[in-house]
Amino acid sequence: MKFGGTSVGDAESIARVVDILARYHAEGHELAVVVSAMSGVTDRLHAIAAEAESSVEEPQIAAFIQALRAKHMKALEAVAPSQVEEVGAVIDERLWKLEHILTAVHVLHELTRRSKDYIVSYGERLSSVIVSAALRERGMPSVALDGCEAGLLTTDRHGDALVLPSSDARINSRVLPLLMDTVPVITGYMGCTPEGIVTTLGRSGSDYSGAVIGRGIDADEVWIWTDVDGVLTSDPRAIENVRVLPYISYREAMELSYFGAKVLHPKSIEPAMEKDIIVRVKNTFNPDHPGTVVRRQENREKRVVKAVTHIDRVALVNVNGVQMVGRPGTAKEIFSLLGDAGVNVMMISQASSQANISMIIEEADLAVAQDVLSGPVKAGLVREVTADRNVVAVAVVGAGMAGTPGISGRIFTALGNEGINVMMISQGSSEVNVSFVVKQQEHHRALQVLHDEFRLSEECDDE
Template identity: 40%
Template structure:
């Protein structure tokens, strides 16, 4: 297939050192050399985002020495990569990296002085990962004979709301991105965009949530009307299960937007859960490709599902570190305003609900949340609902989900799942199925999630080729 314009996103492992960056640049360059316009969107170097979060927390707790040590390690790592990619000590790239590390040091020192790390400050600090890797990719492309220009997410035109830590693009983002990148492409320049980040109307840096570089790439793809968006990963594509748990997990050839969103939401770490939303309206396909095997087609994500004969389920995935919050009290949950108060309390804390289940007697509502959110969920509910209600946490849970458009109207799918779980003596704590019939999810004890995943994967015959 021939392409006019591609957006290529490179994840952290494909940016982790000079060798990986050089290889990633070569993947973009081979398309540019055959006349394809390419926009490159980059993640931070592997591990840098976690490092930035760690040093921000250290500064907040008063340990400025530990924060400065981390900054020094990061500075050395980025300088080493720049040097190995051919940057001279007095080059623009080296100067830029030095200045950014100094700005980072000042931002972290401000957190230390105030002993306060606001969501806005955290976004400013954590976005340095992508801001530092973009010049390195730009340098690697230039060393490969291309003209390149790097931009932060805000400079590329990504305008967001002020929801720091999980920002969403504003409607006029797409026009802005098109205006800012089209000129570069027309001039034969390959734009390199720092992923994961945007900015507010007032110029404050925001981030799009963990894994948000995928989201950045699809925003750019929609804005420019790309033929496809390619997400380069260190895996062959989207797999039928986590290959670390299920050794015979297979690559899935084709998924629909809906299926991949369900998979991403329920723990598959291949894509950001919102990554495909900008593409749905325009029908632009997304392709997940392996940087280690660039000629392998990977997984194509498109508007229409492709039902596999005999495979109503495409994949099994799991979310770990989950808690169930039980809200109970004799019959009182039948009162609509009480149910509203439960969800209002959750919404105020901006907690993501993984599953919701209500007993038919209306005396109990169970909510599955990430364990990291459990404490503030409990506090919010206890403060926000009637005193007659009992609010309790059940920790040590995982959510297992089966996903596939072929489940629609297919009889016996849930039966196969529950039989497989029963055969492994896995107790089901909670069940949820959406009316879209794209997934069935169950909460199980965390200790049983690997055995459950293996059993369900086997029950649906997913170890055989899925495409």
Template identity: 65%
Template sequence: MRFLMKFGGTSVADAQCIRCVVDILEKHHKAGDEVAVVVSAQRGVTDQLIAIAEKLPTATDCSEVTPLVAALRKRHMTTLEGAAPDYLEEVGAVIEKRLASLQHILSAIHNLRELTPRSKDYVISYGERLLAPIIGAALRQRGIPSTVLDGCEAGILTTPQHGEATALCESDGRIKKRIEPLLKEGIPVIMGFMGCTGSGIITTLGRSGSDYSASIIGAGMDADEIWIWTDVDGIMTSDPRVINDARVLKSVSYIEVMELSYFGAKVMHPRSIDPAMRKNILVRVKNTFNPGAPGTMIVRNGHRDSRVVKALTYIDKVASININGAQMIGRPGVAKAIFTALADKEVNVMMISQGSSEANISLIVDESHIDAAVNALAALVKDGVVREVTHNKDVCAVAVVGAGMAGAAGTGGRIFTALGLAGVNVMMISQGSSEANISFVVRQEDGPRAVRVLHDEFRLSEECN
């Protein structure tokens, strides 16, 4: 079997975690499997790098850089010593060189008083740059040959959108050419989260982009399966912090996991399914610290049981925007003007609902984008395109997901009857043409209760054939 395995930040958080990772890889290597590995930065490191990079252009001095670099040195060298003591000097020198480079870049950002998207991408790629050599050394410590590559060296070619780049189709051939020979020699370790443009400029794939990297590499090397290793037993029927009897799903479809990930499920990156889906590769989500658990399979056509709803999720850090005006009725180009204004300010619209009268359009955006969105739409009010724009931060979006909802009569009735009986007021409803997701908006305080009511209504805690 040929596997691509990705390990997230919690799976590589310290030396003990890395030893668990190597146990898993060693088992497959000894069984004769071909395995390539994509790794994230250690938990919290990317957040630290983003925070300091964004602070430096306006900081009075760069005194915080040296303590950060020292903390990163201590953390990574301690991890290296615990995971691969025989390689402390060799790999320690690599880490030192990269930390020196990071310190110079951060100092330059402060001196220039400017953080460009390009330089930010380069800075935040250092979490993976510091960690991946340690994983490679830990494998060699067990006698398993390993080559460490960054995303560009592995063959990931992307669009030039810094911070949210997309892999290009040409990546497949590059990855196959570069990774396949290494699979015969040992286990290649690839830095997740990054690729490069055709001219070699480093780009990043967005937050949680290591999942996306894994899918890109897995598709390029024609993996039989892609395994996403995390700190939970699989994809669950709902957030266990909200639903204490939430259950691990045995199987979900590509479309279901895309809907769930977009609406707040933390296990998968929203775009990470695309490359696997293109090549019909089975994806598994498994627990690094409980490797014997079967996890969740993600396949083209998920297992259908007697329940049409498969899982529930919600996002609480969102805001609603209501755009009103009789002048919108029958007027071509209003929607275009609205979405162009928002796109120009880089505001991502998560949900849309429009009444048949055309006099009202409701939108859901990330809470952090609300000020930019309202300012962008104010110009349309001034120009008379719309009459009024109002917004509300006291909301959350709930998604009811299940491929079995397509063509199943009465599902919407069950959802909204259950919510009505529980006294939960629905403020906005949206459903896509796939019919795999019915999303709605409620007051923020009603979000957890809405999820619990529907989890009980569709008996999601019970095993079902």
């Protein structure tokens, strides 16, 4: 069971987590727990690390450490009052180490990716000991482990590391024996290289940690506890009448997570897929709701489309020029330049004339992309590179779309009838996802039009 930042955000939330775990523990389930940092803490760690590196004046490190201690001690005192002295000493020791590394960063005015990973991993290192103490307070034997102690070995790609296959045997030997009589509470988001260097797993990496732990112990199921009732048919902040999907397939979950559905991390599906482990998405604040079941079986409904999602804060980049027509290697050169610069290309579309390549990238990467693509322009390989920041990528997802005629026609007819202009279209060969780009000011309307077109707010008999 993995609990996100809002699920362990304060003492009241942690007590609710303990209630959930106590219920399933009493029913005889063997439980391994993965926790995120308390809500907001990781962002604050990123901010203080940046301040420590760049500040000419004395940064507010001591004040930050004091505030961080107050937040965690307040939670500890509420959920495990008999262990305040013992667990408080662990918290103080970890905060002492954190303060020293932040001071070193300031003295050197250098924040490497390696030292940044070490710093931002402290949110989980603090929350895990409090949740473990809260379980012991309720009479459940528990031990706190960091990701490295639990066996998560990763690549050395700091900030976005991948778990190595050799982790499974280590997790199995270190975590599985504990489950007979103990509830281990493991830090999400962090692991270490085979040399013992701390790494982090990227945005929402605790989901990934949970899935990897589940694979390593051959779990029957992996449960992702969050602050919504499950995977939704669309973004409730953008449109009305969204609905919880009772079942989705691994493929559908991956497509939705890649396209902005923040309930699941894209990398959290693959470890479960490898061993056919069921993934459940449930709400810590509404635990009796059945949530969403993610499984291999693809539930093909009459409605065929399952959900409509989107990614904002993206930019559309167009590379144009007749010089590209019939010239082998142009696309390779373009994408190699972007890849070498660390720019992730999220969507691609190429005209059959070969004179135009369109792509979607993160808006934050636009300046870098324009800079590296200026090389082919100067070399005469392409005529121009243009960009548009005010766009949103929309994806229509459903396993039932594969092999069903007319779905694209319905999508673009519905949008056309509402006067919504489509700037770019991309569809993979799996046909599980049809993606397109619209102007930012039209994306809420596009989502609502398609949600209504495929009647996604209505229950379906095939579910």
